[in-house]
Amino acid sequence: MASFMTPPPAEPAGQELAIDARGLVKRFGTFTALDGLELQIPRGAFYAFLGPNGAGKSTSIALLTGVYGPDQGTIRMLGVDAVARPLDVKQRVGVVPEELSLFERLTGRQYLTFCARMYGLDGAQAASRAVELLELTELTYKAGALVAEYSKGMRRRLAIAAALIHAPELVLLDEPFEGIDVLAAGVIRELLRELSRRGVTLLLTTHVLEIAERLATHAGVIRGGRMLDQGPVEQLRQRHGVSTLEAVFEKLIAVPAARNAKLSFYGEPAANVVPLRRESA
Numbered sequence: 001m002a003s004f005m006t007p008p009p010a011e012p013a014g015q016e017l018a019i020d021a022r023g024l025v026k027r028f029g030t031f032t033a034l035d036g037l038e039l040q041i042p043r044g045a046f047y048a049f050l051g052p053n054g055a056g057k058s059t060s061i062a063l064l065t066g067v068y069g070p071d072q073g074t075i076r077m078l079g080v081d082a083v084a085r086p087l088d089v090k091q092r093v094g095v096v097p098e099e100l101s102l103f104e105r106l107t108g109r110q111y112l113t114f115c116a117r118m119y120g121l122d123g124a125q126a127a128s129r130a131v132e133l134l135e136l137t138e139l140t141y142k143a144g145a146l147v148a149e150y151s152k153g154m155r156r157r158l159a160i161a162a163a164l165i166h167a168p169e170l171v172l173l174d175e176p177f178e179g180i181d182v183l184a185a186g187v188i189r190e191l192l193r194e195l196s197r198r199g200v201t202l203l204l205t206t207h208v209l210e211i212a213e214r215l216a217t218h219a220g221v222i223r224g225g226r227m228l229d230q231g232p233v234e235q236l237r238q239r240h241g242v243s244t245l246e247a248v249f250e251k252l253i254a255v256p257a258a259r260n261a262k263l264s265f266y267g268e269p270a271a272n273v274v275p276l277r278r279e280s281a
């Protein structure tokens with residue numbers, strides 16, 4: 001596995017938070033997207049940041065990474081005030097945004113080398129990390145092709161490679177599995193697991209709770225820009241008296257009424273149709 005992924009300096013367990021965001025408020029005009037959000041992620045955690053569509057996950061990531069400033073609240077990342085010293089934080093954090101914007105007229109290899117140089121790596125280091133990360137994301141065969149020629153899943157994998165190029169201590173991934181086929185998803189999952197084993201702190205948003213279930217040590221569920229509950233996955237399961245993260249999610253988020261589909265303009269179900277297996281409520 002990646003030779004440059006040296007673990008960050010050891011911290012006494014449970015004593016320092018990689019992300020400590022308190023009372024975050026973000027408004028877009030009159031709409032309040034984040035409404036006093038609390039987000040605490042211990043160093044070394046693999047944190048699944050969960051919530052329904054529109055809950056405020058991407059907005060939170062935009063605030064954590066300095067895309068927007070908060071209207072209220074504080075953000076400490078890796079012990080640094082991220083609002084006052086955003087550049088110090090950026091050097092140590094990797095980000096895979098949900099909406100990718102890559103340089104289309106570079107090849108995959110050139111793009112990664114460019115990102116590495118932006119983070120101050122020298123030419124030789126940049127080139128060798130690009131090669132290594134192309135391999136780790138199964139993109140070596142596309143290294144010489146223009147990004148414009150990449151499929152959606154390949155772009156997502158390239159963005160993941162780019163986020164790791166400076167060996168960040170903390171990586172934020174907004175829907176990294178979106179558009180990725182099942183085989184590539186396995187590759188990315190193992191890469192994230194390996195980063196986690198090496199002490200890198202990870203924040204992952206995903207709507208695929210099975211992925212969160214398999215990877216996360218910690219989780220937080222938000223809705224309407226507020227944290228409903230967060231903590232180690234085991235504690236969350238116990239607290240809500242259920243055995244899966246999915247069940248924790250469903251207990252916290254009211255099941256939408258739309259789930260009991262009624263189709264008035266179709267006829268009644270035909271008598272001879274084999275009923276589909278009903279999902280458990």
Ligand SMILES: Nc1ncnc2c1ncn2[C@@H]1O[C@H](COP(=O)(O)OP(=O)(O)OP(=O)(O)O)[C@@H](O)[C@H]1O
Binds near residue numbers: 028052054060098
């Ligand atoms: N630039 C913006 N201007 C106005 N409203 C915005 C803007 N960005 C986000 N919002 C609103 O803020 C809320 C939170 O959006 P956000 O994208 O953070 O949700 P999310 O949890 O990431 O959702 P999804 O799971 O669908 O990606 C939504 O109601 C959204 O419509």
